[in-house]
Amino acid sequence: MEDLGIKIIGALLTVILAFTVGMTYGGIVRKLTARVQNRRGPVIWQNFLDLLKLQSKKTNIAHGFMGHMAPVWIIISAGTVLMFIPILNGNLWFPNLTFHGDLIFLLYMMVFGSLGMALGAGQTGNPNSAIGVTRGLSQMVGFEIPFVLALVALMVQYKTTSIQDIMDIQAQTGTWMMFANPFAFLAALFASLGMFRYSPFDIVGAPAELASGPVSEFGGKYLGTMMSGGSIFAFIKLTLYVDLFMGGAGFGTGILATIMGLGILLLKTFSLYMVPVFYGWISPRYRTEQAIRYFWGWPTALGVIAVIWAIF
Amino acid sequence: MNSFFLILLILFAGAGLSFVLGKISSIISGTVAFLSIAAASALFFTQIEMGSFIEFSLGGIQLQWGLNSYGYLFGIIVLGLGTLASLYSISYMQNKERTSGFYFNFVLVIAGMTGIIFANDFISFFIFWEIMTWASYLIIIYSGKNVKKIGIKYMIFSAIGAYSMLTAIVMIKGQYDTFLISDAINAGAFNFIDNIYIPILLLIGFGVKAATMPLHVWAPGAYNNAPTSFTVIFSGAMSKMGVLGMGLVLGHMFTADRSGSLTNFFSGFSVIYLQQTIGWLGGITAVIATLYALIQDDAKKLLAYSSIAQLGYITVGLATGTKLGVMAALFLAVVHGIFKGALFMVVGAVERQAGTTDMTKISGLIRKMPFTFLTALISIIALAGIPPLGGFVGKWMLYEALITESNSYFLVIVIFFSSTAAFLYSYRFLFGLFLGQEEKETEQVKEAPITMIIPMLVLAILLVITGAFPGLIFSPIATAMEFIGFKDVTWNMSVLNNVWGNEMNLTYLGITIGVVFVSIFAFITLKGLKGTRYVGTKDISTSGEIPYENENLTFQINFFQPFVRAAAPMYKRSMNKIWNELGNGLEALFNFTRKIYTGNGQTYALFVVIFLVLMLLFKDTLFV
């Protein structure tokens, strides 16, 4: 029974870790972006401050049922997905509910949150939110294709749909997927550009404009909750990539091993995270249809090659 | 009296009775229809034991009615959905005209489908199939609008399907000298080696009802044109009759033992070829229907296209021919029956209360029709295949089957693309009807009457339950698959195993999500409630400034314009055009041939003489 207790503590640990790392990464990126744009920029822990401010605000107006739902769903899907992501390979303190076929489960479960946000944004009645949502959904259809091609390549190559299995295979063969099937990795990398919604694919959130994008009607606790959910998602995506393509992390259950594993995990994730950020720095914004065409161009071709590579 | 006869008798009598009583009042005939269907389903679920059958002879043909596990699975859909839909349509059809005919045909369709489920021989199968078809035709043109285009198109395609089926049936009779389905199967009528035509003809016949490419063109118009309370049955249950047939044929085809045949390799190859063809047809159907669904402005039409897309998934699942795939297909069939029924009921409720289903005219109904919205929300989550509801389980098994058990990898991409694009129209549906700005026109809209709410909520609850306990459906499916040739099907494959040692099926997941859900929802709401006021949809901060009066804040038209721009090449060609051109060409040809009958009597006489002379010339070759 105390075994179950450990699991629960581990789950909480996982949530905390994901939350912290996600928020911190966000702060770091803000800082770096500012430096690149020759600004001074906020402090790295700025996101925490923002969250604190938002959560301490008193909510005056509510937009009704779906308005409440939106952050709830984001948190739910973030938490649930987190439960299925192997953080550290075979570490007792970071268990996960991985099961046969959880990869597909994750793909669909991640949508849960964004759908909730979309519905919440919809109910506010702000046309800009709805427009943002449609852009976001369309763009999602865009980058899902290379992403799924990449995943299918992996799944086909090893006839499994379980993240754990793929990690184990990498551990056994000793070669990371990004070398075993480079095309798949590239396709997934391109997809990640859209997934993180940095420029040139940031028309969805449109951070530059005031009061546009899905979240434009949300404030206070709602926005705070969404923000934390979003940062957890960032961590999730990064970890997923690392698990799938970079062999994951983790050596064992010991304290030292845990710390080392975390270190490696952070290293890998951060280096991966920098790719979309860098790309964003050097590229202007796409319109939505341009973005979709972009994703259906070379990335998809790479994905197809990857699948063929996987078959033979 | 035998309960098979009794059930059908009740249904037919109910049809006739509701037709007669319809002259008095629409409510009465609706009630009669509902009662008859309810009584029939009560008998069906209580009185008939599995495997029992009766035999009798009609017109010198040996007929056999019975109930097997496979039919039982579809009986659940047909009669369950039928009961709810008939209850629903009492209020829906209340103020409409010519309701007597509607209820008559409604009950007839149910009776036809029940008969199809009972039929153990091809003849009664075909008879009930045709009854179902023409009754549904009469309902489709019930509203009287674009009868010519849609009604005739539906009837033509149904006739093509039915007659290819009839050809196959008589061929079976000619080759194996039996009309019994089981005998034909045992004789190997479906295993694609010694006879190619029979399975293909049958598949064409069923593919029409299952709206598979390229025979799907009737479906959108028909689904949209029928009264919504019937579209529930039409899309929810009637399309499943096609699935039933396809499952029967394909299941036996793929599980058939071809080791004995000499042309072993080629037959196996051809089977795989056929399998791939059907699978791709299903996949293309799914993609195209999805693409067309997300450019619709009419909620009902949107759902119509989405039904076709879902049927495409089911076809793909059947075409895999593996246990998991077929199981996924049947599961999707059941769940699709539930959620699509619920969604059409939602549309019907909106149509009745707000007067239209055009999403550019109405929006922001969420506060007016909360229960309807709740149903719509749950059903859409199921449709989009988002965990933890049933739709996901089906899709997940489908992917699992395609990736790990079959060899059609790019089919996975196609399916995935269409199901991702399905999010678009799912959101479009919810947003268009319930969210967004509240229009002035829809201010007086009230929630639908209770008799329409109850069926919707029942279906919604069913969706949640099937999501949490998929085993409830898997156990009948498992037994049903034994009937179509899959031996020892275990449905443990549906249970998700995790590292916590024991098997974790979606139940716990559902419960977990539910708990978290409730807690956080309570947290935010309670924190918010203190001094929180609920504001209307006009009260928004457009760039910080208050929108002035009658500023247009509605966003409904060209909803997915960017996506459509990007995907423009895919909208280029449509099957519909091809069929129309074919039809026009044939009509011109007919117009030409009938010119033979020139009104001149002498020409006719000349024909006679020429014919006589020709016959006399060739008499020795003709009549030896």
Added chain:
Amino acid sequence: MQNFEQYNSIITTGVYGSAIALILIGLYAVLIKKHLIKIVIGLSIIDAGVHLLFVAIGYIKGGTAPIFSPGNEDAVNKMVDPVPQALVLTAIVIGFAVTAVALSLVIRLYKHHNTARIDQIKSLKW
């Protein structure tokens, strides 16, 4: 006796030939002529030809009328076959009736269309 034979053969061939000729003439009238009356005439000519042919078949060389009379019982095997004649009588009656109906129709057609050319009476076609 000799020339009687020739006479007979000439008659028979002549009768057959004329019957065939009548039929062909009638056909010509029906198929080529445009006037309704002429077409009707052609029909009855065809009938006449067929009847003539039919009677000619029943004919036996030097045959006598098929009447039993005391005294010459040996005439039985020299009788011409009575059946064709009976049939032809019937057929003639029928042909008469048909012609009558046809003529009445022609009159009505003429009143209705006030033309008697068959190629102009084409209100029913296709």
Added chain:
Amino acid sequence: MVISPVHYIAVPLLAAFTIPLLSKYIHKELARIVPGIVLLYSVFVSIVLMMQVSEVGVISEKIAGWSAPWGINLMFTPFSGFLASLMSVVGFLIWLYSYNFKKIEQSQSQKYHILQMMMVTGAIGIVLTGDIFNLFVFMEITAITAYSLTSFYRERDGAEAGFKYLLIGSFASVMILLAVMILYTQLGTLNMAEIAQNAHLIPTPLRATILVLFLVGFGIEAEMFPLNGWAPDAYSQSPGPIGAAFAGIVVKAGVYALIRVIFTLFDIHGAYDFLIYGGLITMIIAETAAVAQTNLKRMLAYSSIGQMGFVLIAFGIGTKTAIIGALFLMFNHAVIKSLLFMSGSYLTYNSLNKKISALAGLGKKLPIVSLLFGLGAFAIVGLPPFSGFWSKLYVLTAAADQNMLLLIMAILAVSIIEIIYYFRVVSTLYYGKQEDEEIKVQKPSINAMVSMLILGATIIVVGVYPDIITHFLNNAADMLLDKASYIQAVLTQNIN
């Protein structure tokens, strides 16, 4: 007195001569009532005889004591008896329908009813007679009455249709006469049984010639393409019930004669294939021509030509199942097409012109008639659970036994065309937009309604429970197939 097949012929002939006197000296109404009574009597006769024939097998009646092959004899076999009964029933229903048909004024109605009675009589005579020349005579009786009935209405183009019919019909008579003549020269007999017995003695080319003459002659009556130019006009211009009579009675007689010649007289192989191909071409041409029709009755006419083609195909397949199917088809066609013509003539009569488009919205004004028309339409395209389905099923099954896949495909493709135009009419009836609301509809009289309802009930009952007639069909098919027993039944009767 004992009921015998002669009553079919004798009673109507007697009545036909007495009716003018009766109507002149006793009461005018008798001219309309007596034919009804006569037809009712023949229905009664056929009921009695059908009961007897199921025990005896063949009821043969020699006229005036001359026994076959010398005399003329009437054969009431299960096959011919079935058709005779069908014709008498349909004939009676048609009389009932047109008893006070609104468009016939008193003076005309006398002729009308007598002619109709005589037409039925002639057709029944064709079916019953055992003598080839007598068959010719009856055919001429039928034809002449048919000409005059076709041109019955003075205001329509009846005369034109009648003249075309007459033109082609007299060709038919000439050819039949020629054929009979050659037969007589060859075999010296006119009795069909004896001809059948000795047909093999005729040298083959001559036999083929005779057959060709017969085929063309009867093919004209049986509406075989390209000999059916008269048919659409005749159907569409004759009074509605007469259209029904053509479909149900006259053409049936023609088909009967054709079948009798092919099956019994000369058992030549190629003839069956000829039937199949001729029937197929007829069916295809007629149905395709029907699609574009704007005139309801003309559409029905083409449809019934197509049905006849279907019947010929069924006979051409020639197996027992096929013949059962063919007879079932004849039955269905008689019943259903009569219903269609009857209800259709009320519909067209109430529409401004005979156009289909003018029927819009009559479903509300004439609910029962429209319902019956729809029933007929559904039945004739062979939708279960109506009687049309079973006949189609039998024929297709027979075709599949001979595995004629292409034939099945063709038949079904044509049926799809049939569905198109029938459903177009039905949907126009119920869902079309009515131009002028204030059109005064003519409700059908009670007797017309009764006869239509009888036909409709027959369609449904037979459709739901076909066993009612299948065993009659069974006996009939057996009888038709075994010609030895027919010959023997005819030729041994002169002993007793």
